[in-house]
Amino acid sequence: MITDVEGVKFVLHNEGVLFETGYPQSLKDVLGERAMLFHHGDLQKRMHAMLKRFVSSTPLKKYLTREMELLTKQGMSTWSRGQRILLQDEIQRITHDFLMKQLFGLEPGKLSTTILEEFNTLMAGIIGVPMMIPGTPYFKAMKAREKLSQIIMDMVAARRARPDIEHKDILNALIEEVKEEDGDVEKIIIDNVLVNIANAEGIPAIVIAFAVKNLSETPKALEHIREENLAIKRGKDSNEGLSWNDYMSLEFTQAVFNETLRLANGAQGVMRKALKDVEYRGYIIPKGWTVLPYFLNIHFDENMFPNPTKFHPWRWLEKNIPSTYVLPFGGGSRLCPGQELARVQTAVFLHHFVTQFKWDAEPETVINFPKISTRNHVPVVLYDLH
Template identity: 85%
Template sequence: MISSSTVWAWTSLAGVAGVFWLAALVYWRSWRFRKLQRLPPGSMGWPLIGELVPYVTIVRSETPFRFTRERESKYGPVFKTSLLTGKTVMITDVEGVKFVLHNEGVLFETGYPRSLKDVPGEHAMLFHHGDLQKRMHAMLKRFVSSTPLKKHLTREMELLTKQGMRTWSRGQRILLQDEIQRITHDFLMKQLFGLEPGKLSTTILKEFHTLMAGIIGIPMMIPGTPYFKSMKAREKLSKIIMDMVATRRAKPDIEHKDILNALIEENVPAVVIALAVKNLSETPKALEHIREENLAIRKGKDPSEGLSWNDYMSLEFTQAVFNETLRLANGAQGVMRKALKDVEYRGYIIPKGWTVLPYFLNIHFDENMFPNSAKFHPWRWLEKNIPPSYVLPFGGGSRLCPGQELAKVQTAVFLHHLVTQFKWDAEPEKVINFPMISTRNHVPVVLYDLN
């Protein structure tokens, strides 16, 4: 028989435990309430889909920054919403973007939707963290920054550009973006695998387009959907590359190149060049200026003589066209990061696990820095010194794209030969900003010899 003292002891212990449990519950609920109270302002939209529909609708338009501008006017430059990755905090000003980008690996890590991880694969450099990411980034930067290599790549790009342009028919309509894509693709295939233009290179390009069509979408393996086709294209590309690798075991460095990641990055200069041609076609004064600059640098050279690296770097207005084109139509409207812990910023709490989206377009269309910001005006890059924090087409922080200089050179090479050899009639064109930056009709033009 249990004594009354024993019953009293257990009852007291249970009572104390209950009090502690209740106190802990009250504290937790109070802490959670205070934490929720300190979330940034904003709307989470509808259940399940959040604000995804208005976001996609607006960012596909000619004014993609309107989604954030409307919310920024209500809530300020830090606000909550719900998009592709669920609960999201968007940050739209220079200081906030710098805060996120420069706290990579400390407060934040990459946090992209599943489809974007599945298509290039988990080993893509985009998803590496910590020391591995830093080492790979530094290695690539040293690689593309090598002066001898830059000179070699410039010559190779010029050679393939001239070779590709020789196939163009004068007086006939061509889709210039597709032609540019073919030339930049041939350049990449030759540099990575020594692969000359031909059937295999064309097959890789075709599968690449299929892959890109499903890179942002609902990750469900349902036959016929863009995601399903994209994953199948990834399998085909992987097999093609591995078959090529198997025949080149004597060059083991090739085996470690992330070809799918490289293919995705390849799309950037092709679209930038196409958009630059679109902007020049719509701005005759700028087209005249860039043509005069490039014709001047050819004076005194033999027609067959190529341009040096220093020649390309001296094309100031051509570089201004490149910068202005990327400002207006940035391939990366922002980057997605995930909070590694509760982050306090400007009096708000960004909860652990939430997506943080530093948004670049609001900065690129800042009227204080870029007056009449929606207008293509490349001279603005010559008229004043624009701080690097306002120039984010290649990201920033530890993940600043190491290939940005190469993209500039590719653009300069192509535009140089285009404007010094051809004049053209261009059809009206619109920009598509989502899911990837592109042009609606692929820049249809009719080309004629300049002289």
């Protein structure tokens, strides 16, 4: 385990030279060996570049902001006032619908719900003994993988049967990227679709839920973010949406996002395997050993983050924090290409949430295993702000 800034940087920036990914077999079985998370070389680089292109162009950024806003408004319109809801679950429905639209061009409905249910079963079994024993989380995860694989391949078959229909989604970009690839193209598609769902499915909902939890516990921060977003709203017509420029101007909202991820990072570390004997600071990391760059230790460094356990978003406005201390999306050549998308989702949701609602929140705690979440899924009772 490596817990200091320079050590983590050393490992992440020597990908493919001194280290390669070293995740457990159960994770590889469930998500697939050909997924970009585990793969090396040209295919991994092309997949990473393809995803970055999909979410980074200016027209797409504007489109994705509008799409997230539309789904957020639709989701919030169904919430009852004065009744208890589990906010994390409600947020996941919104972010899931957004992901399904961008990944498959899929509208909310039965198929989208089925994918979410099967995927939750799949993710519950990613860490475990890789043995097909009925009733175990791993067994259930592998069965869920079979069902999801069939759904994905049915979509691919339908598109190949009607090549005249244009699809502007990640699945189509993936099909085009690998059509000349050697080997089992169908497996490459399935594995990389599943790893994209894994990267984008649960984390945005959890980040947003944590942000609401932190704001509920910090009235001064809630007042600040509400005023910032109301100022944007006052300058618009009632039916006018949040633009990309508006999103970029929400400095305190971005600080809330950064501080939330610092305190509760979805990726607490990554696993790498030494390709050879590696010497670092007088120590030898033997060839084949797994190395865990641990991000949370850096996020709680008292020298960079005074009073590190406190939610204090103003710290991101008070000084320039080096990127080496901010690792919610990994680093090096495997830096998550969807990080800006997660920021957009969070900013759009918080904009509409804090400008429409006030709420009573029940006490909430964080759990960290097998994945980071909230214990009670953020129960709140909502009321209209005005």
